[in-house]
Amino acid sequence: MKKIAIAAVLAASSFLSAHAAAISGLVNTGSFASGVQDTNYVLNGNSYGYVTYDNAWPVNPWLANTSTSKWITPTANQAASLDPVQNGTYSWTLSFNLSGFDASTASFSGQFAADNQATVKLNGVVIGSASSFSQFSSFAANSGFIAGVNTLEFVLTNFAQGSGNPAGLRVEFLQSNVVTAVPEPETYAMLLAGLGLIGTISRRRMRHRA
Numbered sequence: 001m002k003k004i005a006i007a008a009v010l011a012a013s014s015f016l017s018a019h020a021a022a023i024s025g026l027v028n029t030g031s032f033a034s035g036v037q038d039t040n041y042v043l044n045g046n047s048y049g050y051v052t053y054d055n056a057w058p059v060n061p062w063l064a065n066t067s068t069s070k071w072i073t074p075t076a077n078q079a080a081s082l083d084p085v086q087n088g089t090y091s092w093t094l095s096f097n098l099s100g101f102d103a104s105t106a107s108f109s110g111q112f113a114a115d116n117q118a119t120v121k122l123n124g125v126v127i128g129s130a131s132s133f134s135q136f137s138s139f140a141a142n143s144g145f146i147a148g149v150n151t152l153e154f155v156l157t158n159f160a161q162g163s164g165n166p167a168g169l170r171v172e173f174l175q176s177n178v179v180t181a182v183p184e185p186e187t188y189a190m191l192l193a194g195l196g197l198i199g200t201i202s203r204r205r206m207r208h209r210a
Helices: 002-016 186-210
Strands: 037-043 045-053 088-097 101-115 115-122 125-130 137-140 149-158 168-180
Touching: 088 168, 101 115, 101 125, 101 149, 149 168
Parallel strands: none
Antiparallel strands: 037 045, 037 088, 088 149, 101 137, 101 168, 115 125, 115 149, 125 137
């Protein structure tokens, strides 16, 4: 009976305690092979961008690709000249799910770069901006998260230019953290009832053996 009680207490403690974890789904741009669509980032709601090649223009003068993150572009030809007459807007969205976690404890930080400029929004609220393709700009959030699916939107503006006008986005997360949700009162009640049932069964077994 003692062993059963100890096991039950340990199980309850593990179940009820909160644990910190990295936020799943916060992935860097370019996590696929070069030339392949990056399906983590949805482009303009219904498409995907392409992962760039390391040694092909415009990655230089753009920040060099690394094993951590790479540039993505709207077209398979990363050197394609876009938006010759008016500014082009490209919206990349990244979704992540906080179901089972306490959204009020979530936080993350990262860095991004853009050609020509971009803003990043968490659930519609701007949390950072970038205006360089040769260096990173920071973004971060420790509030504004919701239970369930959250959305990061990177809105890229490519200034109009007659030729030699590629567009690209680079995103790299530095850290993230969220704590598992604390069980509802009903869950506590069910667990306590279960522990009580275990105790009753154990006592009956002891009496039967006696």
